[in-house]
Amino acid sequence: MRLQTLFSCTVLAMSLAACSQEVEYTNEQRACIAQHYANYDASKLNQCVDVCKACMKGNTLTCNTSCKLRGAS
DSSP: OOOOOOOOHHHHHHHHTTTTTOOOOOHHHHHHHHOOOOOOOTTTTHHHHHHHHHOOOOOOOHHHHHHTTTTOO
């Protein structure tokens, strides 16, 4: 029973961490973002998708989905 509780707590913690809308960028990604947008606003879908494609090497579908999951509109 104790192992099951530990497992359940671990899964819950990982799920909550995965739902975080805060993105941590590397220094390289920050430099790329700064080259594209002086005042980058991740909540704007077009900016988020552009940066994702240019700086995170994503494609239109995955970037669009990722940005919307993080609350961009």
